[in-house]
Amino acid sequence: xxxxxxxxxxxxxGPIEYAKNETVFHExxxxxxxxxxxxxxxxxxxxxxxxxxxxxxxxxxxxRMSYYERWITSVTERLLASDLITASELKSGRPDPGSVxxxxxxxxxxxxxxxxxxxxxxxxxxxxxxxxPGENVRxxxxxxxxxxxxxxxxxxxxxxxxxxxxxxxxSDTSVYAKGENPQHLYSVRFAARELWGDAxxxxxxxxxxxxxxxxxxx
Amino acid sequence: xxxxxxDFLTAAVAAAGTTVAPNHAHGQDHDHQDVPSDVALxxxxxxxxxxxxxxxxxxxxxxxxxxxxxxxxxxNGSRVVARAWIDPAYxxxxxxxxxxxxxxxxxxxxxxxxxxxVENTATVHNLVVCTLCSCYPWPVLGLPPVWYKSAPxxxxxxxxxxxxxxxxxxxxxxxxxVRVWDSTAEQRYVVLPERPVGTEQLDEDALAALVTRDSMxxxxxxxxxxxERPA
Numbered sequence: 001x002x003x004x005x006x007x008x009x010x011x012x013x014g015p016i017e018y019a020k021n022e023t024v025f026h027e028x029x030x031x032x033x034x035x036x037x038x039x040x041x042x043x044x045x046x047x048x049x050x051x052x053x054x055x056x057x058x059x060x061x062x063x064r065m066s067y068y069e070r071w072i073t074s075v076t077e078r079l080l081a082s083d084l085i086t087a088s089e090l091k092s093g094r095p096d097p098g099s100v101x102x103x104x105x106x107x108x109x110x111x112x113x114x115x116x117x118x119x120x121x122x123x124x125x126x127x128x129x130x131x132x133p134g135e136n137v138r139x140x141x142x143x144x145x146x147x148x149x150x151x152x153x154x155x156x157x158x159x160x161x162x163x164x165x166x167x168x169x170x171s172d173t174s175v176y177a178k179g180e181n182p183q184h185l186y187s188v189r190f191a192a193r194e195l196w197g198d199a200x201x202x203x204x205x206x207x208x209x210x211x212x213x214x215x216x217x218x
Numbered sequence: 219x220x221x222x223x224x225d226f227l228t229a230a231v232a233a234a235g236t237t238v239a240p241n242h243a244h245g246q247d248h249d250h251q252d253v254p255s256d257v258a259l260x261x262x263x264x265x266x267x268x269x270x271x272x273x274x275x276x277x278x279x280x281x282x283x284x285x286x287x288x289x290x291x292x293x294n295g296s297r298v299v300a301r302a303w304i305d306p307a308y309x310x311x312x313x314x315x316x317x318x319x320x321x322x323x324x325x326x327x328x329x330x331x332x333x334x335x336v337e338n339t340a341t342v343h344n345l346v347v348c349t350l351c352s353c354y355p356w357p358v359l360g361l362p363p364v365w366y367k368s369a370p371x372x373x374x375x376x377x378x379x380x381x382x383x384x385x386x387x388x389x390x391x392x393x394x395x396v397r398v399w400d401s402t403a404e405q406r407y408v409v410l411p412e413r414p415v416g417t418e419q420l421d422e423d424a425l426a427a428l429v430t431r432d433s434m435x436x437x438x439x440x441x442x443x444x445x446e447r448p449a
Contacts, residue, residue, distance in 0.1 A: 007349060008400065013370040014370050017364075036279060090264075112281050116328070195376070211403060
């Protein structure tokens with residue numbers, strides 16, 4: 001989606017505000033919502049990825065919200081979309097009358113262990129690579145209204161495949177539990193001038209990780 | 219961006235009577251931006267609902283928070299960098315397969331399935347960003363700081379990396395190539411900073427103590443003779 005989250009190349013966002021000696025979580029609730037997200041995700045019962053609900057927050061709200069406020073929206077939407085809670089439960093803060101208590105909450109040890117397992121998005125399946133390192137390619141000009149990892153600023157731009165990372169689950173469909181569509185993922189080098197014009201330094205570049213479906217031959 | 223433009227936006231926001239990004243427009247610290255007062259209550263209410271429904275164990279939340287507050291952080295990355303500085307064979311493995319070489323030191327896990335280490339040299343300066351959200355190599359750097367996830371950094375790192383670096387006090391000479399790594403999918407990036415001159419006598423622990431989080435994101439260089447710098 002061409003949402004506010006896809007902000008690479010925007011220029012009106014103000015100075016970078018740097019905090020020295022920042023704590024990991026700034027308030028208690030930040031840690032709680034963060035941990036809730038991973039504790040529930042670790043059960044494998046969620047059918048919606050972390051980011052789609054954040055990306056559909058209206059732009060004004062998105063910019064106003066702190067980072068972990070967006071997580072509250074995300075966790076809530078994911079629980080609802082996965083039928084783990086109902087809208088009335090969310091409103092009342094109590095389980096609906098007659099709802100069955102789940103039995104799959106992760107123990108402290110399992111919740112932490114899940115963080116140290118390598119999440120398997122790499123797939124060891126034979127999928128042909130349409131592009132080779134060293135090859136010139138162009139990022140497709142596509143504008144899906146759903147989740148994508150192809151940033152707007154790269155669309156229609158030409159670059160060179162720098163590396164083939166191997167085969168990975170395709171985020172654009174997997175975040176909606178609509179299939180893994182495993183495909184090659186490449187690092188593509190885009191010259192800064194190709195992206196931003198002649199004012200950019202001639203030797204500078206941006207490297208973007210691109211799924212096979214995002215690229216076309218030039 | 220010029221101050222004038224900022225002021226114009228501030229005025230425009232005020233004139234429109236909108237509540238959109240008021241703190242943002244006034245340039246206040248993101249850490250302390252106005253969060254609706256009910257946020258903490260909403261989170262508490264959600265937690266008690268999930269606990270009652272048997273979906274989460276509150277002790278598991280405590281354990282997860284403890285892990286990222288105390289066990290995973292940039293100290294891990296510092297050990298990796300220091301090892302690479304003193305052990306050329308390790309450095310070679312690190313640049314060839316970051317994930318495996320980092321695991322040699324015992325660091326792995328969520329947001330670190332595929333870590334690539336990119337090396338700063340006399341001719342190349344690397345900078346890491348996630349323009350779409352907040353991808354970051356947790357096993358070596360922990361959770362990202364607010365500025366890394368903020369709109370100003372995410373938006374400008376790709377279009378004006380030299381300007382962004384300047385904001386961090388890092389001047390990259392014109393002849394040096396700046397490479398920005400936009401972590402859009404599956405790969406996570408860590409910068410291997412240049413070893414500062416004058417550190418030949420330091421052992422691995424002392425070297426690790428010099429390595430900063432910011433240098434591993436690529437926004438800063440590592441300073442050695444810090445005692446001689448003005449406070």
